[in-house]
Amino acid sequence: MTNQDLTGRVALVTGGAQGLGEGMARALAAAGATVVVADLQDEAGQAVAASIGGVFVHVDVTDDASWEAGIATAVEQAGGLDIVVNNAGVEITSLLVDLDPAQARTMLDVNVLGTALGLKHAFRAMRPEGVAGKGGVVVNIASVAATIAFPAIAVYSATKSAVDRLTRVAAMESGALGYGVRVNTVYPGLVPNQMGANLAADVARIGLFGSTDEAVGAVVAQTPSGRLASTEDIAAAVVFLASDQASFVNGAGLPVDGGMGM
Numbered sequence: 001m002t003n004q005d006l007t008g009r010v011a012l013v014t015g016g017a018q019g020l021g022e023g024m025a026r027a028l029a030a031a032g033a034t035v036v037v038a039d040l041q042d043e044a045g046q047a048v049a050a051s052i053g054g055v056f057v058h059v060d061v062t063d064d065a066s067w068e069a070g071i072a073t074a075v076e077q078a079g080g081l082d083i084v085v086n087n088a089g090v091e092i093t094s095l096l097v098d099l100d101p102a103q104a105r106t107m108l109d110v111n112v113l114g115t116a117l118g119l120k121h122a123f124r125a126m127r128p129e130g131v132a133g134k135g136g137v138v139v140n141i142a143s144v145a146a147t148i149a150f151p152a153i154a155v156y157s158a159t160k161s162a163v164d165r166l167t168r169v170a171a172m173e174s175g176a177l178g179y180g181v182r183v184n185t186v187y188p189g190l191v192p193n194q195m196g197a198n199l200a201a202d203v204a205r206i207g208l209f210g211s212t213d214e215a216v217g218a219v220v221a222q223t224p225s226g227r228l229a230s231t232e233d234i235a236a237a238v239v240f241l242a243s244d245q246a247s248f249v250n251g252a253g254l255p256v257d258g259g260m261g262m
Helices: 019-032 040-050 063-076 101-126 154-177 194-205 212-221 231-242
Strands: 010-014 034-039 055-058 083-086 135-143 181-188 253-256
Touching: 010 019, 010 063, 010 231, 019 034, 019 040, 019 253, 034 040, 034 063, 040 055, 055 063, 063 101, 083 101, 083 212, 083 231, 101 135, 101 181, 135 154, 135 231, 154 181, 181 231, 194 212, 231 253
Parallel strands: 010 034, 010 083, 034 055, 083 135, 135 181, 181 253
Antiparallel strands: none
């Protein structure tokens, strides 16, 4: 039976300087991968990379040229590219009646365009004629928000639904064109990190819940497992999808939400 040993593989994680991305980077490194931390936050990203014996690259996921340069640096410094985790994302809470077009565009740019460009450059690097050229794995990070109707996150939910569609079309393209790259997505449940705390505070501030604790309680009440997700829960799913244990898992969405989105 195959296992989750990633020794000898190179994994790039966007948004790897903090939060879920940092947890994924650490989990991939613990499984044996050489990890490239890709982020806009140079100091924090460099610190994470140094702590796990990895490499840091400055990448703006919304910028095509930044992706191209970041991938080239990653391949040169880490010796290849086998796994790309499109994790970078942003959530800005707003009721639809108060929607700010600039904020909506920010979420669309980071969450949708950023993921699409990640797929573009992962494919270009990993396909047979690419600079890495051995095939590989892409794991996109969506959200339970793609599968439920939760107030005040309409645009964010729409962007994460788009990540699901990007994943499935990308898997088909990779197969049809012989790239040898598997593409899957993870739907994380609410994690009590900075993004999760901000969301809970925002929906309470808007008046949808009486307090932050009440907002968190409402999420837990909708979750059959009876708790919030942990960073480790999500990171473990990413390691699984990146590993040979998932060698025949392709074009799939893996909910890691305690049943909230079922």
